[in-house]
Amino acid sequence: MAGLQTFQLPDSVDGTPLDLQLAQELVRAWRTDGILQVATDPAQSRRTHAALESSRRFFSQPAAVKASCISDLTFSGYIASGEERTAGEPDYSEIFTVCPDVPLDDPRVRAQWPCHGPVPWPDDEYERAMTAFMAGLGVIGEKLLRLAALGLGLDLDTLTSLTRDGWHHLRVLRFPARSARTSRGIGAHTDYGLLVIAAQDDVGGLYIRPPVDGERRTRNWLPTESMAGRYEDDEPWTFVEPVPGVVTVFPGDMLQLITDGLLLSTPHKVRLNTRARYALAYFHEPRFQARIRSVSGENDGDSLHYGSHFTRMFMRSYPERVTTRRILAEDRLSRLVR
Numbered sequence: 001m002a003g004l005q006t007f008q009l010p011d012s013v014d015g016t017p018l019d020l021q022l023a024q025e026l027v028r029a030w031r032t033d034g035i036l037q038v039a040t041d042p043a044q045s046r047r048t049h050a051a052l053e054s055s056r057r058f059f060s061q062p063a064a065v066k067a068s069c070i071s072d073l074t075f076s077g078y079i080a081s082g083e084e085r086t087a088g089e090p091d092y093s094e095i096f097t098v099c100p101d102v103p104l105d106d107p108r109v110r111a112q113w114p115c116h117g118p119v120p121w122p123d124d125e126y127e128r129a130m131t132a133f134m135a136g137l138g139v140i141g142e143k144l145l146r147l148a149a150l151g152l153g154l155d156l157d158t159l160t161s162l163t164r165d166g167w168h169h170l171r172v173l174r175f176p177a178r179s180a181r182t183s184r185g186i187g188a189h190t191d192y193g194l195l196v197i198a199a200q201d202d203v204g205g206l207y208i209r210p211p212v213d214g215e216r217r218t219r220n221w222l223p224t225e226s227m228a229g230r231y232e233d234d235e236p237w238t239f240v241e242p243v244p245g246v247v248t249v250f251p252g253d254m255l256q257l258i259t260d261g262l263l264l265s266t267p268h269k270v271r272l273n274t275r276a277r278y279a280l281a282y283f284h285e286p287r288f289q290a291r292i293r294s295v296s297g298e299n300d301g302d303s304l305h306y307g308s309h310f311t312r313m314f315m316r317s318y319p320e321r322v323t324t325r326r327i328l329a330e331d332r333l334s335r336l337v338r
């Protein structure tokens with residue numbers, strides 16, 4: 001493919017004829033290529049650069065310093081290489097996850113909700129860089145969801161009504177250079193929420209799977225239908241060429257659920273390269289308490305509670321983590337208001 005399609009987003013999305021045209025082009029790009037690029041303005045490009053610099057600085061610290069940034073209340077914090085599992089196999093990325101930073105005196109933390117707690121930040125500079133980067137992508141995410149709704153013929157606010165107080169989170173990733181032993185970065189998977197918005201340095205290693213006519217794409221949100229590991233070694237996969245001044249965007253599982261598969265959650269995987277690679281994957285999500293159902297109403301009755309889904313997915317990826325153990329020991333999933 002001769003490069004991905006790149007779009008400029010307007011200052012606001014109000015449903016004008018120009019918005020509608022752009023919206024239809026975005027939906028067409030996702031349905032054809034599985035991914036598209038959004039150009040970032042100079043301020044956001046600087047935030048991307050700053051976040052990648054902070055990431056390099058953090059990951060270059062001694063293992064013991066990084067390993068101290070964990071919490072048994074939240075999945076935020078450091079994940080060592082080999083700790084994450086996709087389809088039962090270790091991934092070789094090192095990660096720092098940033099979930100919503102919920103203070104200890106928040107009623108949801110006091111009520112022992114799963115995944116709620118303060119982010120174990122390494123330092124203030126890192127916190128500032130990541131928070132600013134995420135806020136900028138949050139604005140892009142909201143515009144894209146309004147455009148997606150428009151392009152799908154839905155009310156403008158259908159998707160953004162789910163993201164007020166959204167459970168947006170970030171994975172800050174470092175991939176080592178490949179070795180004789182392995183070139184696995186992260187195994188093939190789909191991500192859990194509405195949109196995956198990502199930036200990467202100039203090294204390269206991300207591949208995505210475009211929609212393929214007639215190919216079965218399972219409902220990853222159901223415990224029996226995991227997409228993890230699927231089609232890992234079967235073509236077609238599209239290499240996502242690093243391009244400065246853009247973020248790449250593709251749909252996650254919740255958009256597939258909501259649209260009854262009109263938009264498919266894009267499978268992707270990471271291969272290690274000859275140099276270490278740094279990437280930032282931001283997830284634009286529904287609020288923790290949102291109930292997700294398809295717009296056709298076909299699956300009415302069996303709506304999905306987003307926060308429980310998020311918790312189950314993280315427990316699946318980190319079966320041995322202190323956070324997972326505490327959720328199980330204290331039966332925290334049962335605390336959620338349903």
Ligand SMILES: O=C(O)CCC(=O)C(=O)O
Pocket residue numbers: 171173186191198199200206268269270279280281
């Ligand atoms: O490394 C990337 O570009 C994407 C990482 C990824 O798929 C993830 O963090 O879920």
Ligand SMILES: [Fe+2]
Pocket residue numbers: 189190191268281
């Ligand atoms: Fe991913």
